[in-house]
Amino acid sequence: MMLGLALSTLRHRKAGFVGAFVGLFCAAALVSSCGMLMDTGLRGVVEPERYVGAPVIVSGDQDVRAEERKSSTSTKTKTKPLGDRAWVAASVADRLRAVPGVRSVVTEVDLPAAVGAAPGAESWGHGWESAALTPFTLASGRAPEADGEIVVDAAARLAVGATTPLRTPAGTGVYRVVGVTAQSLPHQSTVFFGTAEARRLAGHDGQYSAIGVYPAGVAPAVVDALRGTAASVFTGDERGRVEFPGADTARTRLISMGAALGGTSLLVAVLVVAGTFALSGQRRQRELALLRAIAATPRQIRAMIGGEALVVSAVAGTLGAAAGIGLAFWLRDTFAGLGAIPVNLPLVVGPFPPLVAVAATLAAAWAAARVSARRIAAIRPVEALGDAAMTPPRVPVLRLAAGAVALAGGVVMTVLLSTIRTERGSGPLTPVTTLVWITAVALLGPPIARGTVAALGPALRLSRIGGWLAAANLRTDARRLAGVVTSLSLMVGMACTLLFAQTTMAHARGAEALAGNRADYVLGTRIGSGAAEDVRWLPGVRAVTEVLHTTVWTGVTSHSAQAVTPAGLSQTLDLDVRAGSIDRLAEDTVAVREGLGPGLGDDVPLSLADGTPVTLRVVAVYGRGLGFGDLTLAHDLVARHVDVPLNDSVLVAAPTVDRATLVGALRGEPGVAVLDRITAVSASSDGGTAVNYVALGLIVGFAAISVVNSLTMSTLGRSREFGLLRLVGTTRRQVLRMLAWEAGTVALIATVLGTAVALATLWAYSTGMTGMPTPYVPLPSYLSVVAVAAALALVATALPAALALRTRPTDAIGVGE
Amino acid sequence: MTDAVTMDVVSKVYGKGRNAVAALREVSIGLPRGGFTAVMGPSGSGKSTFLHCAAGLDRPTAGSVRLGGTELATMSETQLTVLRRARIGFVFQAFNLVPSLTVTQNITLPLRLAGTPVDRPWLAGILARVGLADRADHRPAQLSGGQQQRVAIARALVTRPEVVFGDEPTGALDTMTARDVLTLLRETVDQLGQTVVMVTHDPVAASYADTVLFLADGHIVDTMAAPSPVAVADRMTRLGAWVR
Incomplete structure (x- = not known):
C-alpha cells in the first residue's frame, strides 16, 4: 500500500x-x-599449458603449512600458497616408475632462459627430456644434445642453424639453434637445452621441478605410492599451480x-x-x-x-x-x-x-x-x-549521541592503527579509520557547520552583497550545509588518506633504501652472477654485492627478505645494525629487522621461497627494515631455492672507477643498466603501488560523484529562493556570486575537516608503519586534491544554479516544492 | 443541538520559563454539530492554535478537548493520527495536495492510509458535488488554485468526517474563486449536514458561517450569530481597538 x-x-x-x-x-x-x-x-x-599433455603431475608441496592451535584440544592446519615452485626429490621418479600401471615417467627441470635480451617476459628453459609433457614435437632440425645447442619454440622466429645470445642465471651465452618445435605456448616462451646442460644450469641437484606420469588412470595409485613423502600429486587444472x-x-x-x-x-x-x-x-x-x-x-x-x-x-x-x-x-x-x-x-x-x-x-x-x-x-x-x-529547532539527541560514539570510534581506530606494523593489517584499516571519522563528521555536521559559519561570518560579510547573503543562508540552513560539507570532506579525506599513505610509505622506504645504500654504482635488473663476476675483479672495485629480493615464511606469515652476498657487505650496504654484526652473515645465519621478534643468537625456523625449511641463527639486528626487508639472508642459500635466481640489483663500491669502465666490462652482458644509486633507488617502485592508485582512483571518483550529487540537489532545491531574491532586485550575477561565496565556504570547511581527518589517520598509519609520526605529504599533490575539491564545489553549484536561474522569477516562486 | 467538538478550559503555552508564550488562555467553547463556525481574530490572537488543538493536530498544555465523546488531549501522536484520518477532514490554505498523485488519488489518500476500501458511489457523488468529475485523473499542477481547493474539500469529505476544519481555505484565492469555494462549503453544511470549522481573517468568508467566534490574545472575546460582512468587519475593527 x-x-x-x-x-x-x-x-x-x-x-x-x-x-x-x-x-x-x-x-x-x-x-x-x-x-x-x-x-x-x-x-x-x-590452466596448465606446458603440462597439458601429462595427465598426472608430481611435484613438491606448493603450500606452506602451519599448525594453529584453536583450543586446547583441536588444532587447525593453515596453508598459504608458495610464491616459488617447490621441487621434488629425484628419487620420487624411481619410485613412480615402480608403481603398477605406470606406462611412462617424464622428468623436468626448469630455469629462466631468455632468447636475446628480453628480460621480464616469461621465458623458461628445460631439458629436452620433458618435451613430452606438452607435448612439444620438432617441426624441423633435431633434438639438442651437446652443450651450446638449443631447440626454440615456434614463436621464437629463429631458424635451424641460427646462433643467438641466451640469458640464464649463469650469464649470457651464445647458443646454436638445432631445432624448432611445431608448437608454442600462449603465455610463455620455451627453450630446450640438452638434458644434461639443463640439469646443470637449473641447479637443484637431485631434484626435479615436476614429474609427469602416464596414463591418467594411475593417479590414485600414484597418490597411494607417495603417501608420507613430501611430494604432491596434481591432476586436471591443478597442474597449473605447479606450472x-x-x-x-x-x-x-x-x-x-x-x-x-x-x-x-x-x-x-x-x-x-x-x-x-x-x-x-x-x-x-x-x-x-x-x-x-x-x-x-x-x-x-x-x-x-x-x-x-x-x-x-x-x-x-x-x-x-x-x-x-x-x-x-x-x-x-x-x-x-x-x-x-x-x-x-x-x-x-x-x-x-x-x-x-x-x-x-x-x-x-x-x-x-x-x-x-x-x-x-x-x-x-x-x-x-x-x-x-x-x-524544527529541536536538539537531535540521538544523532548527537551517535556522533559522539563515532568520534570515540575514530579515536579508538586511530590508536589501534598506530600500533599496526604490517601492510596486511593497516591496508584495510586505514580507509576504515578515515570513514569512521567522516561518519562522526556527518553525524555532528549541523553543529560543526553552525560553529564554523559563525566563525567565518565576519570574513564573509566583508563582501557586502554576495558574502553577506551567503553568510545568512549558511547560518540559517546548517543542515543543508552539513550535508554538502560531509560529502566533500569525505572526498578530501579519502583522497588524502589513500594518496598520502602511499607517499608516506614510499618515502620512508626510499629514504631508508637511499640512506643504507653506500654503493657507487648499481647494476640492474634481473642480472645473473656472471655480470657480478665481470666487474668484481676490475681494478679499483672494492666490493660487489649481489642483491636478490625474495619471500621467506615464518609459519604461514610471509616476510619480504633480501639475499645478499656477504663479502664486503659493509662497503655497499649500511643496514643500520643495532646489535651483532652483519659480517657474520653466512648460509646458516640471518639478520633481522628490529621489532620483528627474534633476538640476537636466536635460532629462527623459516621456510624459503620454495618451501624448504631452514633454521638460521640471528647474527645481526638492523634498523632499516623498510628499505631492505624484514630479513637479510645469504645469497648462496636463497639462490638455490627460488625460481628465478637472477639478481634484482648488483651494488658496486668503486669510488675511483668511472662509469665507462664498468660499461666496458659488462659488454658481454647485454641489457644490464649501470645506474648511480639515487636513480636506482627511485626507479625501484613496485607494481603494488600502481594497483593501490587504481583502487584509490575508484574510491575517490565515487566520492566525487557524490559531491556533485549533493551539491546539485541542494542547489536545484532552492529555485524558489532564487526567484524571491531576483524579485526583490538581486541580479543573476549577484545570486551567482552569493552562491560562489557559499561554495567557497563549503570547500574551505570541507578541506579543513577532510585534511584533519586524513592527518589523524595518516599520523596513526605512519607511526605504525614507519615508526615516524609525520606522514609524507608532497605539497603539489595536496594542493591538487584541494584544487579539485574546490573546483568540484564551484562547478557543481554554478551549473545547476545557472539552470535554476533560467526560469522566470515569477514562475520560480510559484513552484510548489 | 449537540456539540461536535467541546473545549474545556483549554490552554496552550509555547516555550518554557521566561520565554513562555500563551497562545490560548483557558478557552471553553462548544462547536455545534451540523453548524458552520468561523473563527476570526487579528494576527497572533491564537486562532491557528485554536484550530490545531480543536482538530487534534496539536495537544493542549492544559484542559480537555473532546471530539464527540473522545478525549483528544491525552492521546499519543499515533492515536491522534488514526483519529484524524477517520473522523476529521482538513482544508489548508495552500499546498493541500500531493503533487505526484492524481485528483482521485489525492481525494482517496486518507482511505488508502487507513486501509479502508473506497466507497465508489460516494466518491463519484463528491467529485460531482465539487464539480471535478471530468478532472479525476488530472494532477494538481494541471488545476487552477480554486480547483485545487475544491479537491482538498473533496478529500476532507471523503471519510465522512465528524468535522471539517479549514485553515484560511480561501486565503490564497481571488474573490470570485473564493466565493465558489465558500459556497461549496456552505452547501456541504446545508445539504450533507457536515460540521465545518474555518479560521479566516476575511469578513466576507466569515459571513458564510452560522456563527463567528472572535479571538483576541488567546481568549474568545465575542460570538456573532447570522453574521453579515459589514457587521463582522465592524466588530473586527473594534476588536483591534479593544486589544490596544
Missing part, C-alpha cells in the same frame, strides 16, 4: 531520486566488480584486494546514500508534513520512504551490478597489465557477485533511508498548515 504511494512519488519526482540512484548505481558497480575479483581469487583457475607458482599468491592478493576495495566502497555508499536521502527528505518536508496532517502515521511515512529506497536501489543495484561486470573485466586487465596478477588468470564470471551486490545495495539503501526517515517522519503535522519550510 505504502509502496504504491512510493512508486507514484518516484515517478513524479524523478529528479529528487537521481542523486540516490547514481550513488547506488556506483556502489553496486564497485561491489559487484570487487566481488568478481574475489570470486576470481577464490575459484579462478590458471605457474605465482598464480596462487596473486589469487590470495585478489581476495584481499577485492575485499578491501569492495568493503570500503560499501561503507562509502552507505554514507553517500544516507546523505542523499536526507537531502531529498528536506526538500519534501512540506509534502510529508501534509501527509502527516491528513493522517499518515510516522510509521507509514517511514514505510513509504523505505519503499522508495527499495525501488530505487533495486533498479540502480541491478543496472549497477551489470555495469560492475564490465568494470571487473577492466580491473582484471588493468591489474594484469600492472603485473599484479598473472595474465593467464581469467576473470571468473559467476552469478553470486552481482547478486550479492544487488542485495548489499538494497540493504545499504534501506538502512540509509530508515536512518534519514527517522527524522523526517517526526515532522509535526502542524507544519503543513503554515510555513512548512521552518526547521
Whole structure:
C-alpha cells in the first residue's frame, strides 16, 4: 500500500531520486566488480599449458603449512600458497616408475632462459627430456644434445642453424639453434637445452621441478605410492599451480584486494546514500508534513520512504551490478597489465557477485533511508498548515549521541592503527579509520557547520552583497550545509588518506633504501652472477654485492627478505645494525629487522621461497627494515631455492672507477643498466603501488560523484529562493556570486575537516608503519586534491544554479516544492 | 443541538520559563454539530492554535478537548493520527495536495492510509458535488488554485468526517474563486449536514458561517450569530481597538 504511494512519488519526482540512484548505481558497480575479483581469487583457475599433455603431475608441496592451535584440544592446519615452485626429490621418479600401471615417467627441470635480451617476459628453459609433457614435437632440425645447442619454440622466429645470445642465471651465452618445435605456448616462451646442460644450469641437484606420469588412470595409485613423502600429486587444472607458482599468491592478493576495495566502497555508499536521502527528505518536508496532517502515521511515512529506497536501489543495484561486470573485466586487465596478477588468470564470471551486490545495495539503501526517515517522519503535522519550510529547532539527541560514539570510534581506530606494523593489517584499516571519522563528521555536521559559519561570518560579510547573503543562508540552513560539507570532506579525506599513505610509505622506504645504500654504482635488473663476476675483479672495485629480493615464511606469515652476498657487505650496504654484526652473515645465519621478534643468537625456523625449511641463527639486528626487508639472508642459500635466481640489483663500491669502465666490462652482458644509486633507488617502485592508485582512483571518483550529487540537489532545491531574491532586485550575477561565496565556504570547511581527518589517520598509519609520526605529504599533490575539491564545489553549484536561474522569477516562486 | 467538538478550559503555552508564550488562555467553547463556525481574530490572537488543538493536530498544555465523546488531549501522536484520518477532514490554505498523485488519488489518500476500501458511489457523488468529475485523473499542477481547493474539500469529505476544519481555505484565492469555494462549503453544511470549522481573517468568508467566534490574545472575546460582512468587519475593527 505504502509502496504504491512510493512508486507514484518516484515517478513524479524523478529528479529528487537521481542523486540516490547514481550513488547506488556506483556502489553496486564497485561491489559487484570487487566481488568478481574475489570470486576470481577464490575459484579462478590458471590452466596448465606446458603440462597439458601429462595427465598426472608430481611435484613438491606448493603450500606452506602451519599448525594453529584453536583450543586446547583441536588444532587447525593453515596453508598459504608458495610464491616459488617447490621441487621434488629425484628419487620420487624411481619410485613412480615402480608403481603398477605406470606406462611412462617424464622428468623436468626448469630455469629462466631468455632468447636475446628480453628480460621480464616469461621465458623458461628445460631439458629436452620433458618435451613430452606438452607435448612439444620438432617441426624441423633435431633434438639438442651437446652443450651450446638449443631447440626454440615456434614463436621464437629463429631458424635451424641460427646462433643467438641466451640469458640464464649463469650469464649470457651464445647458443646454436638445432631445432624448432611445431608448437608454442600462449603465455610463455620455451627453450630446450640438452638434458644434461639443463640439469646443470637449473641447479637443484637431485631434484626435479615436476614429474609427469602416464596414463591418467594411475593417479590414485600414484597418490597411494607417495603417501608420507613430501611430494604432491596434481591432476586436471591443478597442474597449473605447479606450472605457474605465482598464480596462487596473486589469487590470495585478489581476495584481499577485492575485499578491501569492495568493503570500503560499501561503507562509502552507505554514507553517500544516507546523505542523499536526507537531502531529498528536506526538500519534501512540506509534502510529508501534509501527509502527516491528513493522517499518515510516522510509521507509514517511514514505510513509504523505505519503499522508495527499495525501488530505487533495486533498479540502480541491478543496472549497477551489470555495469560492475564490465568494470571487473577492466580491473582484471588493468591489474594484469600492472603485473599484479598473472595474465593467464581469467576473470571468473559467476552469478553470486552481482547478486550479492544487488542485495548489499538494497540493504545499504534501506538502512540509509530508515536512518534519514527517522527524522523526517517526526515532522509535526502542524507544519503543513503554515510555513512548512521552518526547521524544527529541536536538539537531535540521538544523532548527537551517535556522533559522539563515532568520534570515540575514530579515536579508538586511530590508536589501534598506530600500533599496526604490517601492510596486511593497516591496508584495510586505514580507509576504515578515515570513514569512521567522516561518519562522526556527518553525524555532528549541523553543529560543526553552525560553529564554523559563525566563525567565518565576519570574513564573509566583508563582501557586502554576495558574502553577506551567503553568510545568512549558511547560518540559517546548517543542515543543508552539513550535508554538502560531509560529502566533500569525505572526498578530501579519502583522497588524502589513500594518496598520502602511499607517499608516506614510499618515502620512508626510499629514504631508508637511499640512506643504507653506500654503493657507487648499481647494476640492474634481473642480472645473473656472471655480470657480478665481470666487474668484481676490475681494478679499483672494492666490493660487489649481489642483491636478490625474495619471500621467506615464518609459519604461514610471509616476510619480504633480501639475499645478499656477504663479502664486503659493509662497503655497499649500511643496514643500520643495532646489535651483532652483519659480517657474520653466512648460509646458516640471518639478520633481522628490529621489532620483528627474534633476538640476537636466536635460532629462527623459516621456510624459503620454495618451501624448504631452514633454521638460521640471528647474527645481526638492523634498523632499516623498510628499505631492505624484514630479513637479510645469504645469497648462496636463497639462490638455490627460488625460481628465478637472477639478481634484482648488483651494488658496486668503486669510488675511483668511472662509469665507462664498468660499461666496458659488462659488454658481454647485454641489457644490464649501470645506474648511480639515487636513480636506482627511485626507479625501484613496485607494481603494488600502481594497483593501490587504481583502487584509490575508484574510491575517490565515487566520492566525487557524490559531491556533485549533493551539491546539485541542494542547489536545484532552492529555485524558489532564487526567484524571491531576483524579485526583490538581486541580479543573476549577484545570486551567482552569493552562491560562489557559499561554495567557497563549503570547500574551505570541507578541506579543513577532510585534511584533519586524513592527518589523524595518516599520523596513526605512519607511526605504525614507519615508526615516524609525520606522514609524507608532497605539497603539489595536496594542493591538487584541494584544487579539485574546490573546483568540484564551484562547478557543481554554478551549473545547476545557472539552470535554476533560467526560469522566470515569477514562475520560480510559484513552484510548489 | 449537540456539540461536535467541546473545549474545556483549554490552554496552550509555547516555550518554557521566561520565554513562555500563551497562545490560548483557558478557552471553553462548544462547536455545534451540523453548524458552520468561523473563527476570526487579528494576527497572533491564537486562532491557528485554536484550530490545531480543536482538530487534534496539536495537544493542549492544559484542559480537555473532546471530539464527540473522545478525549483528544491525552492521546499519543499515533492515536491522534488514526483519529484524524477517520473522523476529521482538513482544508489548508495552500499546498493541500500531493503533487505526484492524481485528483482521485489525492481525494482517496486518507482511505488508502487507513486501509479502508473506497466507497465508489460516494466518491463519484463528491467529485460531482465539487464539480471535478471530468478532472479525476488530472494532477494538481494541471488545476487552477480554486480547483485545487475544491479537491482538498473533496478529500476532507471523503471519510465522512465528524468535522471539517479549514485553515484560511480561501486565503490564497481571488474573490470570485473564493466565493465558489465558500459556497461549496456552505452547501456541504446545508445539504450533507457536515460540521465545518474555518479560521479566516476575511469578513466576507466569515459571513458564510452560522456563527463567528472572535479571538483576541488567546481568549474568545465575542460570538456573532447570522453574521453579515459589514457587521463582522465592524466588530473586527473594534476588536483591534479593544486589544490596544
